Structures are given as structure tokens and as C-alpha cells.
Amino acid sequence: MADKITMQVTRYRPEEESDATVQEYEVPCPKDWVVLDGLNYIKDRLDGSLTYRWSCRMGICGSCGMTVNGEPKLTCETFLSEYGNGPVKVEPLRNFPVIRDLVVEIGDFMRKLVEVKPWIIRNKEKLLSEGEYLQTPDELDEYRQFSMCINCMLCYSACPIYGLEPGFIGPAAIALAQRYNLDSRDEGSDERLDVLSEHDGIWGCTFVGECTEVCPKHVDPAGAIQRYKLTAALSELKSFVMPRSAR
Amino acid sequence: MNERHVYTEYHPRWLRSRPSTYWWLQRRAYLSFITRELSSIFIAWFVVYLLLLVRAVSLGNSNYQAFLEWSRHPVVMVLNVVTLFFVLFHAVTWFNLAPKAIVVHLGRKRLPGSLISAANYGAWVAATAFVLWILLAGD
Numbered sequence: 541m542a543d544k545i546t547m548q549v550t551r552y553r554p555e556e557e558s559d560a561t562v563q564e565y566e567v568p569c570p571k572d573w574v575v576l577d578g579l580n581y582i583k584d585r586l587d588g589s590l591t592y593r594w595s596c597r598m599g600i601c602g603s604c605g606m607t608v609n610g611e612p613k614l615t616c617e618t619f620l621s622e623y624g625n626g627p628v629k630v631e632p633l634r635n636f637p638v639i640r641d642l643v644v645e646i647g648d649f650m651r652k653l654v655e656v657k658p659w660i661i662r663n664k665e666k667l668l669s670e671g672e673y674l675q676t677p678d679e680l681d682e683y684r685q686f687s688m689c690i691n692c693m694l695c696y697s698a699c700p701i702y703g704l705e706p707g708f709i710g711p712a713a714i715a716l717a718q719r720y721n722l723d724s725r726d727e728g729s730d731e732r733l734d735v736l737s738e739h740d741g742i743w744g745c746t747f748v749g750e751c752t753e754v755c756p757k758h759v760d761p762a763g764a765i766q767r768y769k770l771t772a773a774l775s776e777l778k779s780f781v782m783p784r785s786a787r
Numbered sequence: 788m789n790e791r792h793v794y795t796e797y798h799p800r801w802l803r804s805r806p807s808t809y810w811w812l813q814r815r816a817y818l819s820f821i822t823r824e825l826s827s828i829f830i831a832w833f834v835v836y837l838l839l840l841v842r843a844v845s846l847g848n849s850n851y852q853a854f855l856e857w858s859r860h861p862v863v864m865v866l867n868v869v870t871l872f873f874v875l876f877h878a879v880t881w882f883n884l885a886p887k888a889i890v891v892h893l894g895r896k897r898l899p900g901s902l903i904s905a906a907n908y909g910a911w912v913a914a915t916a917f918v919l920w921i922l923l924a925g926d
Contacts, residue, residue: 554800610813637801645801678895700817703806747884748820763887770888 545569545620546627547578549590552638560638563587564627567620575615575628576604579642592642599756602692606642607631612694612754633697635706649693652709655735656717661728679724686719686764688757695751695761701744708744709735711751711761718764721771737772745769823880826873833870882907 544566552560565586567578576594583590594604597616604615609629620628636644666673695711702708717736721729736742745765752762807813811821843854857863885907886900 552802554802558800560802560804634804635806637803639799639801681897700806700810700820703810746820746824747880748816750814750816753816760887766884766888767890 543569545578545623545625547575547582548627548629549579549582549642550631551590551641552632553589554640562629569620569626571619571621573620575606575608575613575618575620575630578620578628579615579630590642591640600690602690605633605692605694605697607634607697612697614692614694614756617756633693635697635699635703636693644693646693648706649691649696649710649712652713653691653716655709656713656732657728657735658713658716658720660720660723660726661731662725663727673725675724682724683719683722686715686722686759689715689719689759689761690757692756694754694756695759698750698754700748700750701746705740705744707740709741711745711765712759714742714745714768715759715761715764718768721768733772733775736768737776742769742772819880823877826876829870829873830877832866833874836867836870878911882911 545568547565547567548562549565550560551563565578565582567573567581567586569578576597579590579592579594583592592604592606594616595601596603599614599617602614605612606615607613607630608615608618609623612633615630620626630642632638632642632644636646636648639645689712691712693712695715696702699708699711702710714736717732720726721732742765745762747762747766749762752760755761811817840854843850858867882904886903889903891898891903
């Protein structure tokens, strides 16, 4: 393995240039270095102006998602050694506006996330004196997979529908809605149905499946969306056949 | 969080890149997706052809024979072979999707997706065998 590897990093400095450019850096390539280590080396030793997001360095915070050699990746768990002698091309996440260098604007995702009400909704809260909302391990298993989402937005970057139709609410928001819909303590699925069953909700998805492929936490957003399509279709059928008992 | 930003001299200009015209060639899944979208026209043709067949049958033997003769035309045959390919492609997509959409519990256990998929493929094979049996028994 080479001692050094070339990183081709996309730069965008709005005060200096109107379009993105590529800058090359030579960085050390120990076998335990991930792409984020390479970026940190550049920032600390070669070019302090390079801008990117990162925090936990252990695949939990979801901050360091970037496009590495064309693939949406968490740079904290993508080893430089995976790319042989290089070069390693690092670009910002696709389908998002770029603020600077590798930092993308995530306001659209944050707004959509809130729209699906990703929290437990109760029709009437229990009194504290009545104790906790108990849940069995089987009930936990119903939604556990979807609760693993770290909001890294790799799925949005991989989704061509989101790229073409930015109104689409997107994979992670729908998976998180399902996380709460399937929670035995939650009673808010009807409220979420109004948002999710719109054109820009689940029906925007045409099962490309790349959201599931790139998900670093194996959440399977594509599965969540297809499952919710069935739920929404049955709900619609029920409201048609039995208009009084629906909802 | 608010998209209606008030412009100030120092507000950063965001770089918005439009997807490449050839984005659908970047990944196999994208190519499959766009192929599915475009091939919907062949699925529509499949339905129209079926309706024409039903109509020909309902109008009597001579109409049915004329329909068969028309179906033997090379253009119609090529169109139907291409349509068959795309119908199979859509069917396989559907069977791959089914285990994601359908969650079945047997008691407290959740059935694995492979079983749902296998049940769908099994039903497909059974339906095909039934149709073949009708066709062969007819001869």
C-alpha cells in the first residue's frame, strides 16, 4: 500500500468563485485512516480554509456525509485504503445546495423532518402517577430498525426522485414517520397519514432502492416507504368502503 | 430554517447543481428505474392487446381468426416479444418489492422476507402452470 494518497477535494468559496473547483492534496495513508482523517490532516497541516462538517467520528452523529468517489458515504467509516492507490475524490452530498466546500444546506431536510411529526403523539397523556408506557421486546422490534436513522441524509443524496423533484419528502423522513407509526405507545399515525399520503409523500417514491443501499445504519427506508404505501392504500380503501368507521 | 431569507451582502450564495442529463447512467439502479418508467408504455400496450383479444372473442369466430392473423404480423410479434420482456421485468420488480411492503406475523414471529418473496414466485409459477395446462389440454 502507498504511504501517501491523493485526495481530490471539491472546493466552493462563494466570495471568490461562482462555481466549484477541485483541489488536490497529498495525505498520509495509514491503514487505519478514514477519509475524515485525511480531511482533518488537510485542515490541520495543509490548508486551514477547507470547510466540512464532522463531529463524533464513530458513525453516530451523521454529520460527515459526503460523496466519496461518486458514492454517498459517512467519511468517518470509509477507509482511505479501500481506494487502493487513489485518488480519492471527495465532493459534497448531491441533491443539496452547497454553502461552502463540502458543507451543504440542510434546511429543506430539517423542515420535512418536522412535517412528519417524529415524536410520540398521545391522544391523552397518562398522569405521572399512572407509571410508564410499557412495551414488550416484540413491540420494540417492530420499529427498532427504523429508529437507527442518524439523519445523515445519504439516502437523500442517493435518491434520484429527490434530486429531480425537491418537493419529495424523502426517504429518511418517511422512515422516521414509520418509526413512530409502528411504536405501540404512539397514537399519531392518522396525523402523519395526512402528510405522508400526499403526492410529495410516499407516492413520489418509485422504488429505486438506492436509499436502502447507501444507508450506513441499515434502516431500509425503501422498505419503510413500500410498507407505508400498503398501509395508506388500505386506509383509503377502508374510508371508501366504510366511510363512517375510517379514521 | 426559514427559506425566505432576507438578502444581505454577506449572505452566502449557495451553489445549486442541476443533475446531469445522463444521471440515469450513473448507477444500475437508476438505469432500472428509468427503464421501468419508460417501459410503462409497453405495459399499457399489453393491457390494450388483451382488451382487443377479449373484444375479438366476443365478436365471434371470424373476428377471432382475423385477430390471430393480425397477431402473426412480424411487427405485432416483435412488439409483443418486447412487451413480454418488460412485463417480466416489472413482475420481478413487484416480487422484489412485495416482501418489503408486506409484513406477516405468525404468532409472535415475523416471517422472513424471503418467504414472502418465495410465496409470490410460487403463486406465479402455479398460475403459469395452470394457464399452460389449459392451453395444452385444449390441444
